[in-house]
Amino acid sequence: MFLSPSLLAADFSRLDRAFELINETDADWLHLDVMDGQFVPNISFGFPIIQAAAAHVRKPLDVHLMIFHPERYVERLAEAGAWSIGFHLEAVDDARSVIRQIHQAGVRACLTINPQTPVADLAPYMSELDMVLLMSVQAGYGGQSFLPQTHERLQELCRLRNQVAPGVLIEVDGGVNESNAGMLVAEGADALVAGSAVFGAKQPQEAVRRLKNGSC
Numbered sequence: 001m002f003l004s005p006s007l008l009a010a011d012f013s014r015l016d017r018a019f020e021l022i023n024e025t026d027a028d029w030l031h032l033d034v035m036d037g038q039f040v041p042n043i044s045f046g047f048p049i050i051q052a053a054a055a056h057v058r059k060p061l062d063v064h065l066m067i068f069h070p071e072r073y074v075e076r077l078a079e080a081g082a083w084s085i086g087f088h089l090e091a092v093d094d095a096r097s098v099i100r101q102i103h104q105a106g107v108r109a110c111l112t113i114n115p116q117t118p119v120a121d122l123a124p125y126m127s128e129l130d131m132v133l134l135m136s137v138q139a140g141y142g143g144q145s146f147l148p149q150t151h152e153r154l155q156e157l158c159r160l161r162n163q164v165a166p167g168v169l170i171e172v173d174g175g176v177n178e179s180n181a182g183m184l185v186a187e188g189a190d191a192l193v194a195g196s197a198v199f200g201a202k203q204p205q206e207a208v209r210r211l212k213n214g215s216c
Helices: 012-024 047-056 074-080 095-104 119-128 150-164 181-186 204-214
Strands: 002-005 030-035 061-066 084-088 108-113 131-135 169-173 191-194
Touching: 002 030, 002 169, 002 204, 012 047, 012 204, 030 047, 047 061, 047 074, 061 191, 074 084, 074 095, 084 095, 084 131, 095 108, 095 119, 108 119, 119 131, 119 150, 131 150, 150 169, 150 181, 181 191, 191 204
Parallel strands: 002 191, 030 061, 061 084, 084 108, 108 131, 131 169, 169 191
Antiparallel strands: none
């Protein structure tokens, strides 16, 4: 299982410490939530933060775009150090062309869906993806509670993945913590995004260890 702590939950007055924490823990990736204030209500951060993370974090950068027109930024994100670029199916008219663009930039492509989007809508794209991100909260806000219907959606997604593209990774994002991580992995999740459960913990390094050990 891959654990990808979300920088959105970190103390932005001490990003240096957040980067150090990621390097010091057993976290596998660093999750970077980019919001535009249009596809989602909030605005988070952009290229300066991503470039700083690339310069100081010794883990792959798992970039999650919650923006309209992600195709405008693929090349710059690749140059900035993105290891994976995820974008929302709901935010584009032609997902296939964006997937192709990401791959042409030499980056892993991830397609994301919000809780209200049917899992079946991913089917036409599965064989072209490296990863699928299943939102377990509504995109756009950190610190939300995990939506219970995610379990059924994850199981459906796993069946689809196994039938169509067994090599595609499944990532779950939103409200992930020690109480649900193990079940999500048992249901087929390959990667978990955890924000508050890591950066909000009194002992983040121990929180990472428990999340990974408890979900194996």
